Amino acid sequence: MTTKYYLWTVGCQMNKADSEKLAAGFDRVGLKATDRMERADVVVLNTCSVRQHAEDRAYSKLGRLRELKRERPGLKVALMGCMVGLKTDDLEKRFPMVDVFARPQQFDGIMGLVEGQPEDLGGEFWPTTYAIPEGPAAYVPVVHGCNKFCTYCIVPYRRGREKSRPMDEIVREVAYLTAHGVREVTLLGQTVEAYGHDLPDAPDLGDLMRELSGLERLARIRFLTSYPRDMTHRILEAVAELPKVMECFSLPVQAGSDAVLDSMRRGYTKAEYLAKLAEVRDLMPAAGITTDIIVGYPGETEADFEETCALLESVRFDKVHVAAYSPRPGTIAWRKLPDDIPAAEKARRLHRVEEIEERISQEINATYAGTVQEILVEGVRGEQPFGRTRTGKLVHLDAPARIGSLVDVRIEHAGAFSLRGAVEDAVLMA
Ligand code: SAH
Ligand code: SF4
Ligand code: F3S
Numbered sequence: 001m002t003t004k005y006y007l008w009t010v011g012c013q014m015n016k017a018d019s020e021k022l023a024a025g026f027d028r029v030g031l032k033a034t035d036r037m038e039r040a041d042v043v044v045l046n047t048c049s050v051r052q053h054a055e056d057r058a059y060s061k062l063g064r065l066r067e068l069k070r071e072r073p074g075l076k077v078a079l080m081g082c083m084v085g086l087k088t089d090d091l092e093k094r095f096p097m098v099d100v101f102a103r104p105q106q107f108d109g110i111m112g113l114v115e116g117q118p119e120d121l122g123g124e125f126w127p128t129t130y131a132i133p134e135g136p137a138a139y140v141p142v143v144h145g146c147n148k149f150c151t152y153c154i155v156p157y158r159r160g161r162e163k164s165r166p167m168d169e170i171v172r173e174v175a176y177l178t179a180h181g182v183r184e185v186t187l188l189g190q191t192v193e194a195y196g197h198d199l200p201d202a203p204d205l206g207d208l209m210r211e212l213s214g215l216e217r218l219a220r221i222r223f224l225t226s227y228p229r230d231m232t233h234r235i236l237e238a239v240a241e242l243p244k245v246m247e248c249f250s251l252p253v254q255a256g257s258d259a260v261l262d263s264m265r266r267g268y269t270k271a272e273y274l275a276k277l278a279e280v281r282d283l284m285p286a287a288g289i290t291t292d293i294i295v296g297y298p299g300e301t302e303a304d305f306e307e308t309c310a311l312l313e314s315v316r317f318d319k320v321h322v323a324a325y326s327p328r329p330g331t332i333a334w335r336k337l338p339d340d341i342p343a344a345e346k347a348r349r350l351h352r353v354e355e356i357e358e359r360i361s362q363e364i365n366a367t368y369a370g371t372v373q374e375i376l377v378e379g380v381r382g383e384q385p386f387g388r389t390r391t392g393k394l395v396h397l398d399a400p401a402r403i404g405s406l407v408d409v410r411i412e413h414a415g416a417f418s419l420r421g422a423v424e425d426a427v428l429m430a
Pocket of ligand 2: 146147148149150153154155156190191227
């Protein structure tokens with residue numbers, strides 16, 4: 001009987017990409033996916049630690065798994081991803097029903113749970129196993145880990161130091177993906193512009209984009225997440241010059257007050273951040289720019305918070321992802337700074353940011369009404385095809401369109417979360 005696996009994933013795009021790779025590995029040895037945990041022979045939870053809430057979701061899954069394992073002792077369970085640190089003693093004690101604990105990208109331990117394990121598990125990028133594309137858009141990790149150590153953040157502790165993937169390996173994977181219907185790749189890194197500094201000849205992200213632009217079937221290149229200090233003028237020029245690279249930036253600012261930025265050890269002041277943003281807009285006036293904000297960071301005063309709100313009003317981001325500060329055991333902030341903003345106050349600040357964000361993103365969306373935008377048709381939901389503009393806006397189409405095609409769309413309606421329009425023309429390579 002075929003062995004069935006259930007793979008549950010939370011967290012960022014990097015985690016998603018890791019899960020896709022693992023799924024491809026399972027596929028290679030003949031396992032089949034199931035979307036019911038109760039029916040699986042192997043269960044993998046790919047976890048996130050960025051906030052307590054993300055961990056709590058895994059804990060509730062683990063509770064259910066404890067019962068399942070009691071009913072079926074043969075069930076294999078792996079806990080993977082950012083909840084797994086260097087030491088696993090605590091986790092082992094709390095969750096004895098877990099067979100394997102695997103840090104991010106440690107696929108070998110998990111593959112050890114199944115029969116017929118492939119012999120080529122070498123290297124964290126597992127270059128011989130490619131994710132099986134689910135549609136025309138795919139994620140491609142290019143640099144793992146993070147060297148920045150922002151005080152609040154668990155990521156460097158769980159994903160280790162920056163480690164770039166050789167350029168030829170990335171090109172090979174993207175060529176494979178395009179041969180299997182992929183038209184758009186999103187290059188992933190916690191600080192994606194850090195790409196290359198640790199490789200021979202130290203190529204940068206711009207060099208990689210240039211190389212990938214040469215792949216004929218590839219129509220679009222995106223990249224995530226930008227870190228202001230790593231974003232050089234050279235990289236920005238490549239983004240501006242290369243037609244296949246989308247002018248769309250995820251550029252977290254985190255806070256609008258210099259005191260908070262300094263305490264967070266973000267490595268820039270508000271003025272430096274704004275200067276970087278001006279550089280982007282100077283080269284690409286229409287660029288889509290999103291950001292991340294943390295509210296209720298230790299010691300954030302009302303005046304600090306007002307500075308964040310003022311920054312949001314003046315920059316006018318396309319989208320703001322806001323989170324309330326959540327102390328992460330092991331981080332610098334957790335060791336040194338009391339979590340001193342009451343939960344209710346964090347919630348108030350969060351809602352205030354959400355209000356500002358909704359109003360501004362709706363206003364920006366409204367400016368798209370009547371314009372013609374190039375969309376890559378990514379899929380169909382209900383009856384409606386959908387895709388994204390170059391700047392990253394979600395667009396629903398009124399009429400059928402071929403998945404994977406590039407179409408010109410006239411925007412007829414602009415809502416808070418998405419746009420709607422009709423196809424004017426099928427463009428290049430459609
Ligand atoms: N590398 C990216 C973000 C990685 S984590 C960067 O440099 O910004 C994704 C987002 O989660 C962060 O941008 C931050 O806004 C949020 N985040 C990280 N740690 C957090 C914490 N302890 N509490 C609340 N939000 C947090
Ligand atoms: Fe975390 Fe900072 Fe690294 Fe982003 S840059 S992953 S916030 S430590
Ligand atoms: Fe979460 Fe790890 Fe990503 S902590 S946000 S899954 S890097």
